[in-house]
Amino acid sequence: MVYTQSPLAIGLFITFVCFVLGLSFYLARRTSSAEGYYAAGGNIHWFTNGIAFAGDYLSAASFLGICGMIATAGYDGWMYSIGYLAGWVVALFLVAEPMKRLGKYTFTDALDSKFNSKSIQLCAAISTLLVSVFYLIPQMVGAGVLVQPLLGLPHWVGVCIVGVVVTIIVATAGMASTTYVQFFKGALLLIMSTVVVISVLTRGLSTAPENNGQPYHDFKSMTATANLEISEPGYSVVAGLDSAFAEAGFVKLANDGKESIWQLNKTDDGYTLEETLYVTEMADGTKLFNGSAKEEGAFFPVGHVKELRMDGQEVAATGAVGPLAYLSALKDSTIVLWGKKYIMDGANKLTVYYQKPTPGSRVLRPGLKFKVDNATGTQTFNFVSLMLALFCGTAALPHILIRYYTVPSQAAARKSTIVAIAAIGFFYILTLFLGMGAMTNGVINLTDNNMSAPLLALSFGVVLFAVISSLAFATVLGTVSGLIVAASGAVAHDLMDNFLGMNMSDTAKVRAGKIAAIVVGCIAIYLGIVFEGMNVSFLVGWAFAVAASANLPAILMLLFWSKTTGKGIAASIIVGLFTSLGLILISPDMWVRYGLLPQDAPISFNSPALISIPASIIALVVVSLMTQKDVPIVASESAGA
Amino acid sequence: MGHGPAVKLGKDNAAAYKTKLGVSMFIVYTIVYAIFVGINATKPKAMENIVMGQTAAVLWGFGLIAFALVLAVIYNHLCTKAEVKFNS
Known part of the structure; x- marks a missing residue:
């Protein structure tokens, strides 16, 4: 498809970037302490934090990837929405309040709260860094995809713009600016997606779809x-x-x-x-x-x-x-x-x-993308494993978990999660109409279905396209900001301050975080350029599987099994991390990317969660039982405590 | 060490009750989600059946999203009541 640049879209994009940069510089004046930088001072209102959760979570994968997948594969694309939303139930019922109770700046704090273990600090920080980087790559690639129709610039320029802007946002004011950017972006995304869906319903269905005044090609x-x-x-x-x-x-x-x-x-x-x-x-x-x-x-x-x-x-x-x-x-x-x-x-x-x-x-039922009709055992395994990863991944994503430290109380953590469920659930209902709207309105670019939602908006006129495209770009900006804060926290707080015992002052900790944010931002720019053309959803699936395998078993067993030890947690993270990564690297999908035949891959499935999550739990249980002398004598967080 | 909450939190006497409640609600939702995944994996054609004018798959999807929100609101209501009762 050939895209024509709209001055309105360019103007809106520049306005938005200027707005978020201005906000960051304003908030930077109030961010001198480590609490301010890593946890926005811990005094964000629960409603603001809830919408910011939605802003963090509704990344390029949700807005661009899911809508595109529904547009081409129907209900199977919506299965991602259902799985992602279900993951928030795990976050609310099991993780939200304990994370707030136990942690300070990073989820490593919560894991290590009882143990003061160097191995936990190192393993959890590595896990945070790897999951954040895996999640960063598709966001940066998404930025490159968007910038072409929006600004008429090549992929690498889009990646650089996002990298530079986000690094400035994070390096100036950390979690405070990230939170407010996410709040505005999340709210605008919900409002404007609702506008597009209302437009779709008002137009209704037709056998000769309209496309902004252009006739639909008559396929002979x-x-x-x-x-x-x-x-x-x-x-x-x-x-x-x-x-x-x-x-x-x-x-x-x-x-x-x-x-x-x-x-x-x-x-x-x-x-x-x-x-x-x-x-x-x-x-x-x-x-x-x-x-x-x-x-x-x-x-x-x-x-x-x-x-x-x-x-x-x-x-x-x-x-x-x-x-x-x-x-x-x-x-x-x-x-x-x-x-x-x-x-x-x-x-x-x-x-x-x-x-x-x-x-x-x-x-409008499953089976067009996922092989569930007359499926083989491996195909069923693949499907169930993916749905498990989606269910378990949300509550283990570092950039989601650190948002629990920005609110003042456990009740606020709980309430902000409920606001997030309401906002994200509503958005995921909208994705069904956005995707089906794109499927029936003659707007799908078959060579890149990621653009389905913005192109659906274009069928209603350039104004809606301009707003939606700018928002899509903002979506990438926001999610990348959260990920860079999480990654910089892992480096400066978990590795430098805790693991290496550098005992930094508050100011030094903030400076280290800012330098880490710049370094991670540069790495993200590099990877975003290197991975051009790689499927966005594919990489997000990796991040979910790795997070669910490396982080969630450790979090849940810490909370609900009193015999858990520090060495058990470290073993669980390492086994979950490397089992999931290893299985992904030898999967049939990766074999195709190596230029080999998928049937020659050592394993016949792509989604590792159904193996790597149990492996992580088994590692924790076995190592904990072998190291019972290390169990700390402190009040347990379990139900009976 | 830098552990501990970013802001000072008071003692929460309702924590044990809230944890039990959360686990119970998590189990309920997980069972429903597992049934949904199980039907999709083993009897996907059943999801094409028409119920109340929609495919069963669409109703399941809306139902799971709405059920999560309903459980969340009930959970918050009960937790708030417990916090008032145990912490005042």
């Missing part, structure tokens, strides 16, 4: 005889039934010297041919889109309803509908989804996108 259908004589005049066969194209279910035709690829569907007396979209990657790396350069705009946005039914009647458009009527009409209709196949055409690699008319009721 033709018939052919069994010998491939085409019904439409002017078309000639370039690669027919005896070619590699036909083996994959396609033929290549030419019309007026322009080549096109068509999907073959066998009928009783020949074939029907359906128009496809395709990307050609030539040996020298040049890419053509539908046979033309990208700038020619021949690669059309897609997404439409083929047969629209409402209240049992086939209609051309529904008009304005309520949310339940919208989903009900989708369920009764036939929606055109898009499949993808690869074909080698000489030295050229072709990616062919073809139409897959699918009943709406099938789209």
Whole structure:
């Protein structure tokens, strides 16, 4: 797709960046102590903190990734929303108040509160750093993806802008500025997403979707005889039934010297041919889109309803509908989804996108992305393992856990989590309508579905697109800020002050945190550039699996098993961290990234949580039982305490 | 050492009650979530059944999100009551 830059979008983006920088410099004057820098003084109001939680949590993966996944895979994308939200139940019922009670600046403080153990300080700090960096990479890559349509700048410039702005935000005022930036961003994201959803419902469904005044491309259908004589005049066969194209279910035709690829569907007396979209990657790396350069705009946005039914009647458009009527009409209709196949055409690699008319009721239930229908044991294992990682990951993310130290009391920690559940739950309901709206409004860019939500907004006009795109960029800014605070806390507070015993003064601790933030920011910029083109959701999945495996068993066993020892916690973190990382590195998905065949990978599943979480718990239990003489004689945090 | 809360916290006599309540509610939600994952993993076609005009999958999704919020509000109400009772 070809994007046109909007001066309004650029203006809004610059305004927002100036606003957050101004806020940071203002708050910096009040941030001289370590409490101020790492925990915003511990006096943030619970409602503000709750919305800031939402701002932290609704990262590029939620806003861009989930909407894009729903737009192309329906309900399976929404499963991420459900899993992410369920994770907050773990945070509220098990983690929120004890974390507030036990910790000071970082989650390492809470883990180490009973033990004063060097091994816990080192292991937990390493875990915080690794999880934060894994979470940082997709955010930075997301920034690079966004900056192209927004500002017309290359990927690396977007990564640098985010890196520099965020490092300034964090290095000036730490958690205070991060909290207020997250609060504004979280609130604006909820409001503007609601506006887009109301616009989607007001427009309703149609078989000929509007796209900001541009007509939807009319995908052609033709018939052919069994010998491939085409019904439409002017078309000639370039690669027919005896070619590699036909083996994959396609033929290549030419019309007026322009080549096109068509999907073959066998009928009783020949074939029907359906128009496809395709990307050609030539040996020298040049890419053509539908046979033309990208700038020619021949690669059309897609997404439409083929047969629209409402209240049992086939209609051309529904008009304005309520949310339940919208989903009900989708369920009764036939929606055109898009499949993808690869074909080698000489030295050229072709990616062919073809139409897959699918009943709406099938789209609105699981199974289009996850292999759950007639699944093998491994496929079921993969699915359950992913849902476990989503459920357990939230309450173990360092940048989420440190937000419990910004409020004044345990009750405030609890209440802010409830506000977060309400705000995030509401947003995740909106994602279903945003995703399904993109799926049926002709806005999906098949080569990059991450842009589905902003492009849906563009179909309602450039103003909404400008606001949504700036917000999407702000989403990245906010989440990266929180992650850099968490990572800098791990370096300055956990490693330098506690583990190395440098006994720094308050001022030195803040200075160390700021220097750490700058270093981590530079690393994030580098990784964001190196990982260009890598799937955002894939990397976020890593972060969740690693956090759930390394951190959550340690937190929960500390709270609920009185025989837990410091060495047991350290063992649990190390086993969880390296088991999950190791399994990811030898998974079939990684084998593809190494340029190898996925079936040659040593293991046949991609999601490690179902193995690495139990392994982490077993390590904790075994090592704790072996080191019982180390159990501290202090009041337990368990229920019976 | 730098451990301990960033702000001074008073003694919370309701902590044990709140912990028990939290664990109970966590178990309830986890069972419901596990059933949802189990149905999706073993009988995904059942999620296509139409209930109250929507697919069962959509109702399960809305239900799980709403259930989390309802449990959270009940939990907060009971915790606040316990804090008033035990800490005053």
